[in-house]
Amino acid sequence: MGIEQLIGRKALTTRLDAAVGWARKYSLFQYPFATACCSMEYMSVACAHYDIDRFGAGLPRWSPRQADLLMVVGTVSHKLAPILRQVYDQMCNPKWVFSFGVCATSGGFYNNYATVQGIDTILPVDIYVAGCPPRPEAVLDGLIKLQEKIRNEKQQY
């Protein structure tokens, strides 16, 4: 006797991890930590033309408490670094970090006294998107890659 006969057509069986991962990947609430040029492309991605909403990440949250995806958009200087870390610390678990553009990823071509050479020196990063600034398509590609990662993760509940 299969389990289908027992529960009829009223339920779907899956691993809890997979179900939670699937739900989480389509309900990303991002906190846009937008500082520089990349925020122009962030605006393009968020608006109707490229429409980040199709990927379930359309609702920017302006408070770290309500967000689970920290989008670091643009250059982070040493003056700003502690604030970024504070925002990250205030976010609830589970949380992911999206490094948007080369400045956030590696400092870009700003190799100087003021610029942090990659935000991974101050917080853990899940996905890096290259480009100065990345085209909106590249950002969406990065988002899909991050969603894959979230779906396949061992989930914490």
Place this chain on the structure above:
Amino acid sequence: MTLFEEITEHFSDPIFDRHSRLGDATVILSRDALPGVIRFLREEKRFDFLMDLTICDGGMEKSPRFEAVYHLFAFERKERLRLKVPVEEFDPHLPTLTGEYRNADWLEREAWDMFGVRFDGHPDLRRLLMYPGFEGHPLRKDYPKDRRQPRIGPGSTPATAFEREPALPERLGKALTAAGVADPGEEIMYLNMGPSHPAMHGVVRVMAALKGETITASDVEIGYMHRCFEKEAETHSYMGVIPYTDRLNYVSPLINNVGYVMAVEKLFGVTTPERCRYIRVILSEISRIVDHLTCIGAFAMELGAFTVFLYLMKARESLYELIGEVTGARLTTSYTRIGGLRGDLPPGFDGECRAAFRKIRKDISECDRLLTRNRIFYDRMRGVGVISAADAISFGFTGPCLRASGVSHDVRKSSPYLIYDRLDFEVPLGTEGDNYDRYLVRIAEMEQSMRIVEQALADLPDGPVNLDDRRMTLPPKEEVYNSIEGLMNHFKLIMDGHGIRPPAGEAYFPVEGGNGELGFYVVSDGSGIPARVRVRAPCFHMISALSYLIRGQMIADVVPIFGTLNMIAGELDR
């Protein structure tokens, strides 16, 4: 009698020298003569604007090592004057000008921060761009470009630590005393906005002392996006600086490209071919529309009008596609070259541009119908953030924000560059100098920019876009591959230690940027690397007035006031 003769008549001995190279009148004077000369120039000769103040570091071997450079502008006579004051290394101080010009406050703080030149009598001389605990003055030639002093993480020290920042009551104490609140007591509430706040697009921090919902005193902190444009420019070739100019004002990068390149061309004393000048105008004006669309869209969204944001971003997208076809990039274009452009316009640009304008006109009229006579919008904008013409001039406002106060100053009209003197366009003016006028001026300017582009497209001449001058433009590829002269010429312009070498000298070139006069001051010592590149950022001066504008307003009014000033962090913090 010339201006210089009048100055020498009034102040005999401490004037050192004068010259007038490349059309820039320059007076070199001693620091003791400076306050008197400035007062004379401002009161008698109507030099109302302190356009810029910067320091040039000549290096350790030069004596006197530093040179303070003041750029003045007489708005009625459209006259510019540069004052230079030598400053010794062992005794670096200058008299303050805060009594004469209000924007001198921040300019002097920046000069102190970056170069360590003190200003005697400055009311509040402290760091502006770097953080407390930062050691040294980074724009001095002997400060290594990559000596980092982090505040958290690896390499941070107790001196630079984040926790060492003073608390809000301590920081605002001075501002409160200045506002006449002797004893803050308990009814004052301290509120921190930013540096990452939804209403602050970009990173700027407003610390306010509130009584109820009214702001009694505030302190604005910038520098969170300091990326050392000027230090980077001092370590790259002339050509290599162009990509950095894109990222100064990333909403209208093409205007920045044009401004920087024209400053270098001024050093060479050349003018570009006719077709190149037309194309530069066309692209600058398209950039200006992008700038205004982004500004209006962003502050409308922050006031809750999200639909307007979506409409205007749709309009911006069609312009980005247009720019992308011409330059190959949507945002960071790097399109101009010294002596010309990267390439010609693509075929069919004319038709695409006109089609894009048809769409934009529709989007702008939709935005106009949604906002302009909207009761809520009107009430939040009208009479809020008022700045009088005199105050706006004293703070060094330029561009739409100055014109909203009723002052007709537009670089395109007052000192025309490229082909602006041949074009027929109007300069829209406001009357009240409040948020609503700043909004209306921007809406009207977009229409004028489209008119300019249409005129320029109609009589776009044929011909080359690059100057045929081997000191600055690359030779054609067939010469490079087929002749030794061509190859050597290419090598000399490209390789490290060679490069484009303008003759020694200095040039200040202003253009009308998206939100005001954008000036590049380039100093050449004859080598392939600029000795100094200084950018006169328009929004720096406007944000220096933010604290003044929000005093006495409600906390919710910070959002539209800040929005209509159109802050761009890249050029604000350099």
